[in-house]
Amino acid sequence: MENIQIKPRKGDSLEYGIFEECFKLLQKPIGATMEIGVRDGFGSTVIIDAWRTCFPNNPPLVHIGVDPFGNIEYNGADNLKGVRYDYTNEMKQDMLVYMSKFYPEFNFVCLDDKEFFQKFPNGYPIYKEQKTLINQYDLVHLDGPHDTESVIQEVDYVRVRAADQCFIVLDDCQTYDLKKVSELAGQTTPGVIPNKSHIFNLVYEGERKAVLSNFHIDKN
Numbered sequence: 001m002e003n004i005q006i007k008p009r010k011g012d013s014l015e016y017g018i019f020e021e022c023f024k025l026l027q028k029p030i031g032a033t034m035e036i037g038v039r040d041g042f043g044s045t046v047i048i049d050a051w052r053t054c055f056p057n058n059p060p061l062v063h064i065g066v067d068p069f070g071n072i073e074y075n076g077a078d079n080l081k082g083v084r085y086d087y088t089n090e091m092k093q094d095m096l097v098y099m100s101k102f103y104p105e106f107n108f109v110c111l112d113d114k115e116f117f118q119k120f121p122n123g124y125p126i127y128k129e130q131k132t133l134i135n136q137y138d139l140v141h142l143d144g145p146h147d148t149e150s151v152i153q154e155v156d157y158v159r160v161r162a163a164d165q166c167f168i169v170l171d172d173c174q175t176y177d178l179k180k181v182s183e184l185a186g187q188t189t190p191g192v193i194p195n196k197s198h199i200f201n202l203v204y205e206g207e208r209k210a211v212l213s214n215f216h217i218d219k220n
Helices: 018-024 041-052 090-103 113-121 148-159 178-185
Strands: 032-037 062-066 108-109 124-128 130-134 137-142 162-168 201-205 209-211
Touching: 018 041, 018 137, 018 162, 032 041, 041 062, 041 090, 041 137, 062 130, 090 108, 108 124, 113 148, 137 148, 148 162, 148 178, 162 178, 178 201, 178 209
Parallel strands: 032 062, 032 137, 062 108, 137 162
Antiparallel strands: 124 130, 162 209, 201 209
């Protein structure tokens, strides 16, 4: 173990400071976040670091990272589907070494987004002294497939599992139809009992990231 090289993480996007800005607005955090599309782990490290800064004492954080790796085909945009980005199993192993050493809050799930949704409709189990189902979230970072259909499915999964105050951060929002995603996020979900926490509005649109929120905030 002494010979394993621990390399710094490198992000492939912009506006990572948005996570801390979101956490500053949470008045009643529950302590659960998720990232779909982990890559080398940088996004998850920023989320966890921001949580540590904003909530140094309570509540403790459970962060779930979902990514299949394996260099499988991937939709990088609406007009760029079925490509490979070298998200290899070697990258996965490197990520796990780093996250295991520095980020005990991180819980890795080696599945794609759709498989995760199918297998854990009632929550993801965390075992620490006892079993806890994580079925609500303060913030979810969507950095998986970047086509409109996949992002809509991800948003629909998250918003019916949102805490009373919740943010959905969308990465690479210029690669798909953000207007359609945000419009559907503001509607009730068919077959689901209407709940105000399920209704999300677009509160920030930047160069690469956009943010949906289910509670009122000052957009400035």
